[in-house]
Amino acid sequence: xxxxxxxxxxxxxxxxxxxxxxxxxxxxxxxxxxxxxxxxxxxxxxxxxxxxxxxxxxxxxxxxx
Numbered sequence: 001x002x003x004x005x006x007x008x009x010x011x012x013x014x015x016x017x018x019x020x021x022x023x024x025x026x027x028x029x030x031x032x033x034x035x036x037x038x039x040x041x042x043x044x045x046x047x048x049x050x051x052x053x054x055x056x057x058x059x060x061x062x063x064x065x
Contacts, residue, residue, distance in 0.1 A: 001047055002064040003039045005054055010034075013059070020057055024049070038064060 008014055014032045017039060021030040028043030039061075041050060047063050054061040 001041050001045075001050070003041070003047075003050060003054075003061050004064050005032075005037055005039050006060040007058060008032075008034055008037050016057065017054060017059055020053055021050070024053060 005017060014034045018030060018032050021027050024045060026043050026045035027041055031040045051061045
């Protein structure tokens with residue numbers, strides 16, 4: 001699954017997003033790209049769960065097309 005993640009402005013932001021995703025049950029891997037403000041996740045995780053987790057952490061998130 002690929003997501004668009006807003007408000008990522010620096011390496012600290014990408015590290016925070018990466019840490020949140022790493023702690024989420026069902027995430028096998030997550031690749032955070034600051035330049036494109038996207039996250040690609042593999043594993044057995046619900047898209048709505050990812051969106052809620054990152055949005056509540058201050059990174060408004062939506063599923064990419």
